Amino acid sequence: MKKIIYSRMSFFVIAVVLFWIKTYSFYKLEFSLGVKGTVQEFLLFFNPLSSGILILGLGLFTKGRRSGRAIIYLSTLLFLIQYANVVYYRFNSDFMTLATLTQTSNFGTSLGGSILDLMEPYDLLYIIDILFLLFLYSKVKGKWTTDRLKLRIPIAVLVTGILAFSLNLHLAEKDRPQLLKRTFDRNYLVKYLGTYNFIVYDAVVSLQNSSQRVMADSSAIVEVENYAKAKYAESNPEIFGVGQGKNIIKIHLESFQSFLIDFELNGQEVTPFLNSLVHDETQDFTYFDNFFHQTEQGKTADAELIMDTSLYGLSQGSAFVTKANNTFQALPAIIGQQQGYTSAVFHGDGKSFWNRDKIYKRLGIDQFYYDLYYNMNEDNVINYGLKDKPFFEESIPLLKELKQPFYAHMITLTNHHPFVLGEGEATLVPSQTGDSTVDGYFQTARYLDEALAKFFVDLKEAGLYDNSIIMIYGDHYGISKNHNRAMQEILGEEITVLKNSELQRVPFMIHIPGVEGQGTNHEYAGMIDVVPTLLHVLGIDAKDYLLFGTDMFSDHHRDFVPFRNGDFVTREYSYIKGDYYDNTTKEVIYEPSEEMLKMKDTVLQELSYSDKLLNGDLLRFYTPNEKWVPVNPSKYLYGKKQASNAEVNGKAEKEK
Template sequence: MKKIISHKLSFFLLAVVLVWAKTYASYLVEFNLGVKGLTQQILLFINPFSFTIVLLGLGLFLKGRRSAVWIISINAVMTFVLYANIMFYRFFDDFLTFANLKQAGNLGNMSDGVFSIMAPHDIIYFLDLVILIALCVKRPQLKASQLKKRWAAAVVLAGILLFYINLSVAEKDRPELLTRTFDRNYIVKYLGPYNYTIYDGIQAAQTASQKAYASSDDLTSVVNFTNSHYAKPDKKYFGIAKGKNIIKIHLESFQTFLIDYKLHGKEVTPFLNKLAHGSHDMKYFDNFFHQTGQGKTADAELMMDNSVFGLPEGTAFVTKGQNTYQSLPAILNQKEGYTSAVLHGDYKSFWNRDQVYKQIGYDKFFDASSYDMSEENLVNLGLKDKPFFKESIPMLKSLKKPFYAHLMTLTHHYPFILDEKDATLEKGTTGDSTVDGYFQTARYLDESLEQFFKDLKKSGLYDDSVIVIYGDHNGISENHNRAMEEVLGKEITPYQNVMNQRVPLMIRIPGQKGGVNHTYGGEVDVMPTLLHLQGIDNKNYVNFGTDLFSKEHDETVPFRNGNYVTPKYTLIDTTVYDTKTGKEIKPNKETEKLKTQVSEQLDLSDQVLYKDLLRFHKLKDFTPVDPAKYFYGKEKGNE
């Protein structure tokens, strides 16, 4: 022990081993990296070493106490990087990016969720730091002559060499690892969280430079794709809802498996079940999938209102909040004179909404300041759904008709907390608090929605309104597969996990009968669908989705990580499944063609956002939104 305390090399080696140990432990305990085969197992075992050896090894060039201070300081930074990713992964099932850091302020509104995901065993991720500091305090001076500089250089070079060996083997196992980064899991699995952080920093810098060097020429391939991908409207539906109000209701974290699901012998969502079976003339799409990435709710909003995909990292609402958009609210306003509004029981700065809504062209934003935010009305992230819907009725009535209103619920959000007095259904019994609470908050949301429908009818708004109901993203991540296997009564394979990404989409069109529609689609398809219902052809707009009612609708549903699902095929990483049976099948020309199309679709959408390409798109019948014309305050309409 005395040698470890006094010798630089011993102290360095101990630090390296401790960092490796906690990092490898995090792989086994915290992250679901999908490791397959001996090669990936070996890479997972060795990948923490290269970065650790290089960065800590630089301390070997320093003399005495400075060497220990360097090693401990770098260890502290690496500890922060690792634990920040652990916390982020527990919450979002993804890894932290530099783009996410711009959104750190949102965590202040999510304190219940953040504290609930801390675990007693988290102490192990800080234990090495405590050990090193204790050793340094006990024997503050390290022998300056212990290591010659050429040996220090050899250690650092060995770390660099190890990285290149690691990368070479990884590239052989997963070609184009660093050039086609749709999924951060791959980077961490092959290279580790520390190398991933450096890689993400480089990517972030490159992204920032893209807009500066973009030109109108970059838009050509985008327009060519969206024109070729266009699906002309079905005459039966085109213009059938012209001039009708549109009330769009966001069901927070609501997954399709809840429809018709019974817990303790009781329907979890009896009202939504009725809607799904045609009540209130509701058309129900039972093969509708969320396509969100790290932005979750914000990504869903972006896709539903703009028919572009969310970013591969971070959220466009924050990082691209000043972009030019061809949004649904703006088009409805300019073509048909619609007033638009968002109604949400949280404060306007969350997810940068008070800024990005101005770019999208929402006339009014009724945020938390417009509602009664008394303590008894609050739970988890903000206003409970029942008072939210009740107080929203007079706000809807105040809007100039026709209007497009987007109502966002909150109660059914992770970690699925509900006051005992509001619970009308017992929790689940899986032993997983997240999954067990999920059913209670889903029932509360269902009851809230039923009352809202009754209030809509009393207000006189119901009969003359298109009503759209959708789930924004999954509420139960892969971290809860054990409990979900008990809930669904089946193994959660990679195929089943994709099937679990279904969220409901329901559309009520006045005068039209309801029923189940089995068409495959996703959130980018909603905007062109609603435009065509209004009799507005979306052909000239940059939309990456297609009309769900069109006979030419593309039933390929891309996911943010490059996977896809169609009625025939499901691609997960490099494995293809038969969508109907879930059985693994060999890739073929058709599946490879679909993979290429999805890759192009996502890439072009990313270019639109990263380069702000819509500022170059000139249309005769559309004027880009001027954000200076919008103000979300008490003085102008949010009284």
């Protein structure tokens, strides 16, 4: 009996059981996977088993005591992978993928504080099993022989693991047909198959996507082109061309959600200046209150991509990083070629963050003002980079230097997790939820609002306001669903699945010189719709270009808003995590209409077309019109002492 207890196989079984229990504990304590019903609960419990058997079973192929050490090493590796996902999920409500691992440049010193803020003291409890295995190994290793186990034993273990996975997949496919073919949501995959099986699946998908560019040819774009042309919405003749020749100032509000507009905390308006743009008719702004972000793992980088190309971000990772060598037909290049716009991005952080110094050249952006252009002393910098107030103040002289008409994209930073301010900079009476993320969010949002108010004054004094189209938008959520307890306390209502979806609204407001603002426009729209809208405002027909959005001012605007995970919202109903909801009653629609089912297929089709276009780099095969000149990234040079790229490229064109 003792021989059995002290054997290598017993040690292996104990390691698998501990791994199984811990992984299931992670699922229940750390992840919000939306488990529904007995089958899904069973699969959530069952799915770690196959991973544990297959991965820890590899340790049984080694000799003698090495088997125990190998099993401990593998257990530690599996823990590190799972714990990395836990920390990542605590902010992103999502799982890491191979594509996100290519974005390691974003996890430098500027992210260090954010990562530490996501770690909890109780996390030390998650290594108890490894400590126990080390203790057990020290007690039993002396009982083991130096011989290798007979080969049939570890092979039988691996076969058992494969059978367990096959059963897992069979039950998952019965509960969720075409799970691996039609699911964009990683929460579904982890819920049904487990974290480690998802990692294998992700690796396969990543390799398939990488091979698509090599296999693609010009015929692959025809289907995408037909879809984009069919979705096109003709412009509103009262709006078309009214902004031609005007400067464009696009203000990117970091992590800013629409619920902040008109929101009062302890009797104080959080964003009084933005509220005034929405409600003061003399400001001539149009505010879209049903505008949604459509970002995924790329967050801010996804927002930039969508807002400049009308393409969706990738379902995994960031196209700014993984597709940085693609061909794009982006807004800065289009308006630069057709109407002589100079384009520039302003951002108080390092130029390589999100691979911007590479991808901007592909988008045709003439100049990039990054940290070297700003006073980055310790009083001006917090968290991710330059504070918003000095950022806007120091950007005014740079804006004045730009050749007009210009397209200026200004990216704020202070309202970013973990939402911290310097001493004396908070001006709101703070909330007291006990959740530092939620309590800090309102303070940094107020700081951003104050920075914007001063920036508008400076724009007017610089003579830039009256001749500029001004767009203001939020790039993605700031408060994830992991903070629902504190948010429910703040908002005074339960945050259901549908409510969480509704909180994905971000503000979009636009001021066009000489055009009377519409006040609040209730059209349902998303980031994907901005490029065709702005092209039509400038008098450029969007029909020539492969865009997945439609003009928000058009009477024919397609007002459904897809999310990257396959969910979507319309004016009447929403499809969230497998269920349809009535937007008025907030109740589940148990018998969706044929139109609803068709809309779901349309959304999945649209997302797949965008993926094909990006993964196959299909725009290299497409010429929108005779005026288009493919962007040559080698012509763009970013640096403080450089001449503007608009001048460099202009001279090159003249020399031709």
